[in-house]
Amino acid sequence: MASTVGAASMKRKRDERSNESLSFELASSSSTGLGPVLVSFPALEAPKDTPFRCYGRKKAKKDNEREKDDDGRTLVVGEAPAVEFISNEEESQRAADAGCRYLLAIRDPQTSKIKILPAAKSPYILTRTVKALKSITPADASALAYREARTALGETFGTKKAKAAIRAQERNRVDVGAMQGVMQHVIEGIDEKAEGLLTKEEAKELADSARLIPPFSLTATDPADVYPLNDIIPDAEFKALNITAVEHNLQDVGMLPWKHSKWVNNHLKHLSGKEEEKSKTRKRKLKMLLYVSTMFLFRRVTSHSKGLDKDAVCEKMSNIPTIIVDGLLSRFTETTRDSSVHILTSAMSTKFMAYLLALCLRVDSFASNPKTLADDLSVSVTNINAAYRNLGCKLKTLTERERANRGLSDTLADTKFAVLTTPVQFPKVRTGKKKT
Structure with missing residues (x-):
């Protein structure tokens, strides 16, 4: 009974409280x-x-202000x-x-x-x-540790393709740590091998010496000294040239070894009008013209695709001294093993062209017209210009004074001549692929 009364009293208290009015208060952050x-x-x-x-x-204190x-x-x-x-x-x-x-x-x-x-x-x-x-040291988070963990995970759970890619990557990876011990030996080996390499200047000299041109002088200040005459025509061959028949009748081109050269014929006509020229200079120039005509004939004879033996060449050049024919064969043709057939190969043809043009430059006072020689040799002007550049010539037009000194007509004012200048400079060897 007592418990029932107590429960009723508690219920009345709860109800009394519930009847009390609730109130709301909004507090500001500044007040609290x-x-x-x-x-x-x-x-x-x-x-x-x-x-x-x-x-x-x-913040730190400033000028006695509060923090x-x-x-x-x-x-x-x-x-x-x-x-x-x-x-x-x-x-x-x-x-x-x-x-x-x-x-x-x-x-x-x-x-x-x-x-x-x-x-x-x-x-x-x-x-x-x-x-x-x-207190536990954190795990290594370096790139190497990450790669090793990633590789291990891929080898364990990866697909066949992923595993193959991992193995390929491992094969191509260079172990830098393993190279550290031998790096000094590698460097020393490179330095030792590099001692035998050529310098830039030595490489240029070697490239110039390998050019298929007559012997030259890089220090010459006069064009006449760049390609000495005795290096183009040996002294023995020069003395063997007989100009007696040609000297007495310069107009008769039939006395020449090769009478179809317009360049040679023009020079003979020009020379016939200079009777006052010194006898020694005149004879020297006639011998050079006769040798150029001989070279034209030699090129014509040896241009046979299968080549010719020495006797066949001498027979076709019967009016030329044997010493000259032998010299031309030895310098400008090649023979195969166990064969006496002389062939004017591509390299020898380039060398022959260089010697011929160098001799023509000397006769032309070191300014030649490429068009005339291209017609005589039946080659394109482009190839002739390339051969002149290989000799160190520059292609340019001549001034009125230069044309007058050489006895050239004013109709050639716009014609580009191959001019040999000093000091001689050869074209640089191009490297790399040709641009399209």
Whole structure:
């Protein structure tokens, strides 16, 4: 009975309280100081008895001013027996930028008032640190360790294609660590082998010496000294030239070894009009013209695709001294093994052309007309120009004075001549693929 009465009295008290009016109060953050804060525990909830503290960042004092909070930024820290919690500023700021605001409602049971408190800030995102793991050294996060772990994972769980790619990558990888011990020996070996390499100047000299042209002088200041005459025509062959028949009748081209050369015939006509020229100079020029005519005939005879033996060449050049024929065969033809057949190969043809044009330059006072010689040799002007460039000539038009000194007509004012200048400069050897 007593218990029933007690229960009824308690019910009356509860009903009386429920009839009391509730009131709301909105508190400002300025009146409450910092105010309550909200925190979030990702994947782990802190024990209820974990103490938390909120710290504000402060600026240094300036001119006796009081310390102020740095833009209201605060830090929430909590510590449990096994775990430490601390707010992550970057994640917390990201949550604040989301635009959500939070209010806290606190009911006072004594006064039946509900106080609305604005949260001091958006929720603080907490990160945790296990105290027992602090003393453990973190794992190696280098690129090498990552690659090794990735390779092991791929070899264990990867597909056949992925495993094949891993093996191919491992085969192509250079072990830098293994090279460190032998790197010095490799460098020393390179230096030792490099001692035998040519310098830039030596390589240029070697390339120039390998040119299929007459012997030359790079230091000559006079074009006449660039290609000495005795290096183009040996002295024995030059003395063997007989100009008696030609000298007495310069107009009779039938006395020449090859009478179809327009270049030679023009020079003979020009020479016939200079009776006052010194006898020695005249004879020297006649011998050079006779040798050029001989070279024209030699080229005509040896241009046979299968070549000819020495007797056949001498028979076709019967009016030429044997010493000259032998010299031309030895310098400008090649023979195969166990054969006496002389062939004017491509390389020998280039060499022959260089010697012929060098001799023509000397007769032309070192300014030749490529068009006339191209017609005589039945080759294109482009090939003749390339041969002149290989001799170090420059293609340019002559001035009126230069034409007058050489007895050339004004109709050749726009014609480009191959001019040998000093010091002689050869074209650079092109490397790489030709641009299209």
